[in-house]
Amino acid sequence: MDALWDKLGAGPGRAAEDIQRLKADDLPLVLYGDGWYAPYLREYLGRRGLTAAAVFTDAGFTTSGQAVSFAEVNGRFEKFNIVIAFANAPLAREKLARLDRARVGGVYFFDVMGELLGNTFDRAWFETNKARFGAAYDLLADSLSRETFLAFLDAKLGGNAEALADISRKEQYFPKGIIQLSDSEVFVDGGAYTGDTLLTFMRLTGGKCARACAFEPETANAAKLAATVAARGLRGVTVHNKGLWSAPATLPFAVWHGTSASAVSGAGEVSVEADTVDRLAPDATFIKLDVEGAELEALKGAAATIKRNRPKLAVCVYHRPGDLFELPLFIKSLVPEYRFYLRQHQPVACETVLYAVI
Structure with missing residues (x-):
């Protein structure tokens, strides 16, 4: 195990090296892709003094309205570098391999999600916390979980940015073989947004459950969620325009701006109400938490229920x-009998979910 951690901690800083190479080449930088991942990539590159000279997509697909065809890019520049601007880099490379790349200097990919979500750490921090990372790793119940754990860390440390794509899985929050649903669930949806996870839960249970509590602190999202529940006639669903926390509280809250997600923050421009699972859903049988960094506090507020x-x-x-070790170790301290699984649900370092089941 020590050799494994040492290898991970001493791996190449590939992302930093690639940025330096792009700057040294001094070639036009062209983005491939213009979907949800592109704005994050543009911001990441901009922080490093790099801007895109053009963007091309498949069959003209574009969200910014700036995309052109590869043929147009190929005719515009004598030589250029490509940076992949959608999350599934292996798929992008497959598609690029079919093109005439005689004028392409190089093809690059960066996993930018950690930095733009405020979740970054360096090798010194990793070394300081290596024992706790190891303790969390040892809790994992299957080989895919352990592979996911290592690939996630490698991506965070600027190593292999594309490894997560190979282990990414669908069925977020409800992976087969791990989460078994009954028709008597009391479901807590923490960070319910406008209802995507709640609707999936209802579809998978056929609408049969004891009840569901959906927590969404952002007022506009909570209103949309409540409207969806009413329009679909979902029974037994309570929408709380609140966040989840370790105790009832009024918290500063930063609303979504550009590539920054809404979250509890000392720099927040508004205030939101928060409460606990122990107070509002003490009979919970399934708790899902995607609460933008407040997961540990929300778990503390659900400790008695858990x-x-x-x-x-x-x-x-x-x-x-610290989520990758703090959260499983805290849950383990509450219920030592839990089995833990880790799954990756995007090809980049976001939507990484820990599952704990008996």
């Missing part, structure tokens, strides 16, 4: 540097 009910847990572990 100890008593031992509910299924699906907890995001990608928002803060």
Whole structure:
């Protein structure tokens, strides 16, 4: 195990090296892709003094309205570098391999999600916390979980940015073989947004459950969620325009701006109300948490419920540097019998979910 951690901690800083190479080449930088990932990549590159000279997509697909065809890019520049601007880099490379790349200097990819979500750490921090990372790793119940753990860390440390794509899986929050649903669930959806996870839960259960509590602190999202629940006639669903925390509180809250997600923050421009699972859903049998870095506080506010009910847990572990070890170790301290699984649900370092089941 020590050799494994040493190898990970001493791996190449590939991302930093690639940035230096792009600057040294002094070639026009062209983005391939213009979907949800592109704005994050543009900001990441901009922070490093790099801007795109053009963007091309497949069959003219564009969200910014700036994309052109590869043929147009190829005719515009004598030589250029490509930076992949959608999350699934292996798929992008497959598509690029079919093109005439005689004028392409190089093809690059960066996993930018950690930095733009405020979750970054360096090798010194990793070394300081290596024992706790190791303790969390040892809790994982299967080989895919352990592979995911290592690939996530490697991506965070600027190593192989594309390894997560190979282990990414669908079925977020409800992976087959891990989460088994009954028709008597009391479902807590922490960070419910406008209802995507809640609707999936209802579809998978056929609408049969004891009840569901959806927590969404952002007022506009909570209103849309409540409207969806009413329009679809979902029974037994309560929408709380609140966040989840370790105790009832009024918290500063930063609203979504550009590539920054809404979250509890000392720099927040508004205030939101928060409460606990222990107070509002003490009978919970399944708790999902995607609360933008407040997962540990939300778990503390659900501690009595977790100890008593031992509910299924699906907890995001990608928002803060210590989440990957702090959250499983805290849950383990509450219920030692839990089995832990880690799954990656995007090809980049976000939507990484820890599952705890009995």
